[in-house]
Amino acid sequence: MKTIIAINNLGKRYARSPGWALKDISLTIHSGEVFGLVGENGAGKTTFIRLLLGLIRPTTGQVKFSHSPGIGYVPDRPVFYTTFTVTEYLNLLGQLTGLKGKRLKDRVDHALHLANLADRAGYRIGTLSRGMLQRLGIAQAILGDPEIIIMDEPAAGLDPFGQKGIRDIILRLHQQGKTILFSSHYLAEIERVCSRVGVLHKGRLVLNRGIGELMRERRQMVAIEIDAEAIVLEEALSRLELDCELEGHRIIFHHLDDDRYFAVMQLLGERRIRVLSLSHPGLFLEDVFLTATNHLERGRSR
Numbered sequence: 001m002k003t004i005i006a007i008n009n010l011g012k013r014y015a016r017s018p019g020w021a022l023k024d025i026s027l028t029i030h031s032g033e034v035f036g037l038v039g040e041n042g043a044g045k046t047t048f049i050r051l052l053l054g055l056i057r058p059t060t061g062q063v064k065f066s067h068s069p070g071i072g073y074v075p076d077r078p079v080f081y082t083t084f085t086v087t088e089y090l091n092l093l094g095q096l097t098g099l100k101g102k103r104l105k106d107r108v109d110h111a112l113h114l115a116n117l118a119d120r121a122g123y124r125i126g127t128l129s130r131g132m133l134q135r136l137g138i139a140q141a142i143l144g145d146p147e148i149i150i151m152d153e154p155a156a157g158l159d160p161f162g163q164k165g166i167r168d169i170i171l172r173l174h175q176q177g178k179t180i181l182f183s184s185h186y187l188a189e190i191e192r193v194c195s196r197v198g199v200l201h202k203g204r205l206v207l208n209r210g211i212g213e214l215m216r217e218r219r220q221m222v223a224i225e226i227d228a229e230a231i232v233l234e235e236a237l238s239r240l241e242l243d244c245e246l247e248g249h250r251i252i253f254h255h256l257d258d259d260r261y262f263a264v265m266q267l268l269g270e271r272r273i274r275v276l277s278l279s280h281p282g283l284f285l286e287d288v289f290l291t292a293t294n295h296l297e298r299g300r301s302r
């Protein structure tokens, strides 16, 4: 895999701010990957994106690009001239970046098509819905055919249809070989479109893993639903030294091999507790996120 962005020991401390907004971030972005950045409010996502774009200067470290790739940027709230039509606006932007003639028309048509806005081409921007505006933000970012596209919470505030619209565009861009980096609060979005996820927590990168790798690990996770409150087994399970969480009537095991599985079944048998179902837990990335950011109160019933 070819490195396209190498980030080394990146840190940012804003003037007159007591702490670090971002600290010790080292990360490699590969060409053609879709990298999703998650983190709670104030975790440092926007700061990271601004540093990548060179909009602010790092306090420590550096961002190196393998060559000079074009970069398209979709801010979290793109601002437009609302009296322009969609096509007029994209034409103007294209002209400002030096496009003209057939090439300009082709690029505008391509951007409209990719952002699923072709049927709104003649509409005034002021009449567009929130989801359409967000897609117009993507259309303007891809107008110059950049190699890298960086988006700050592209699906924020959109309904499920709007979110899916953004996901579809990201997947289309990925198919075209673009390198995409975006931040999001929607874990389902990250899970569906990203090849890798990074979790920022209080300015630090606490997790940086491939989605495929996380999926494989997930297969070792097993949730057992029982006909009793799981909390009654807390002591016995901790004596067996099992890595698990108790949630209502569910016990979630992180790595349940055959021997441990047998021990658990024996324990349940002794207590006359019935197993209602066995499954792989559902909210996969949410668990990963919560564990990485230490919010999960392990072993406690909720």
Ligand SMILES: Nc1ncnc2c1ncn2[C@@H]1O[C@H](COP(=O)(O)OP(=O)(O)OP(=O)(O)O)[C@@H](O)[C@H]1O
Pocket (backbone or CB within 6 Å): 014, 015, 017, 020, 021, 039, 040, 041, 042, 043, 044, 045, 046, 047, 048
């Ligand atoms: N211009 C600034 N001056 C001082 N502090 C700032 C500035 N911009 C951001 N911060 C602080 O840096 C930290 C990281 O903020 P940042 O906006 O990067 O987080 P975020 O993860 O994007 O949050 P959100 O999800 O709410 O957008 C926060 O504590 C924030 O208050």
